[in-house]
Amino acid sequence: MGSHVVDALLARNCEVVALDDLSGGFEDNVSPKAVFVQGSVLDCALIDRLFKEHRFEYVFHLAAYAAEGLSHFIRHFNYQNNLIGSVNLINASVLHNVKCFVFTSSTAVYGSNQLPMTEDLDRKPEDPYGISKYAVELDLRAAHGMFGLNSVVFRPHNVPGERQNTGDKCQNVLGIFMN
Numbered sequence: 001m002g003s004h005v006v007d008a009l010l011a012r013n014c015e016v017v018a019l020d021d022l023s024g025g026f027e028d029n030v031s032p033k034a035v036f037v038q039g040s041v042l043d044c045a046l047i048d049r050l051f052k053e054h055r056f057e058y059v060f061h062l063a064a065y066a067a068e069g070l071s072h073f074i075r076h077f078n079y080q081n082n083l084i085g086s087v088n089l090i091n092a093s094v095l096h097n098v099k100c101f102v103f104t105s106s107t108a109v110y111g112s113n114q115l116p117m118t119e120d121l122d123r124k125p126e127d128p129y130g131i132s133k134y135a136v137e138l139d140l141r142a143a144h145g146m147f148g149l150n151s152v153v154f155r156p157h158n159v160p161g162e163r164q165n166t167g168d169k170c171q172n173v174l175g176i177f178m179n
């Protein structure tokens with residue numbers, strides 16, 4: 001999805017820097033018109049350098065290891081990558097006065113047995129993946145209250161599409177079905 005966001009931003013004449021550690025994505029998916037940086041949202045020194053160098057106005061955070069079922073069994077990695085990695089970007093966005101932080105959460109924040117899903121449902125995540133997404137949503141609310149950081153949260157649900165990595169047996173519903 002990140003590479004599609006890059007295309008949409010480029011179409012609006014934005015200058016785009018794309019950060020991805022390529023643990024699940026592919027550099028070829030990213031338009032050559034964007035600056036591509038291979039690195040992790042866990043690398044605070046790199047994040048600090050990028051924010052100082054590029055003075056970002058908007059941050060679109062889509063990096064995650066989105067393996068919901070597996071997240072019970074990779075608890076430390078899940079929280080490190082999906083929660084602490086997000087907090088690293090939120091901290092940098094506060095420090096560098098970013099105008100708006102756009103976060104890709106998930107319908108995993110609603111848990112199960114609440115159908116049909118609507119935005120006003122109670123948030124009752126049931127697995128570490130959903131809990132990490134909800135924790136980031138709450139942290140964004142706190143960062144707005146304390147530091148005025150504006151944010152928008154999206155909660156997609158099983159998005160299939162062009163350029164999707166379907167090779168991982170544990171993430172992306174289409175990939176799971178196909179495997």
Ligand SMILES: NC(=O)c1ccc[n+]([C@@H]2O[C@H](COP(=O)([O-])OP(=O)(O)OC[C@H]3O[C@@H](n4cnc5c(N)ncnc54)[C@H](O)[C@@H]3O)[C@@H](O)[C@H]2O)c1
Pocket residue numbers: 001002019020021022023024025026039040041042061062063064065066081085104105106107155156157158159160164165172173
């Ligand atoms: N696809 C869906 O159905 C769906 C549903 C709900 C939420 N989401 C969320 O949307 C976002 C994008 O999902 P996607 O479907 O495009 O998945 P994706 O796996 O294609 O994209 C995630 C990208 O994050 C990168 N990444 C992972 N850990 C990183 C790290 N520590 N540092 C830098 N980059 C890292 C991966 O290399 C990959 O390119 C994710 O946050 C995911 O949790 C996706």
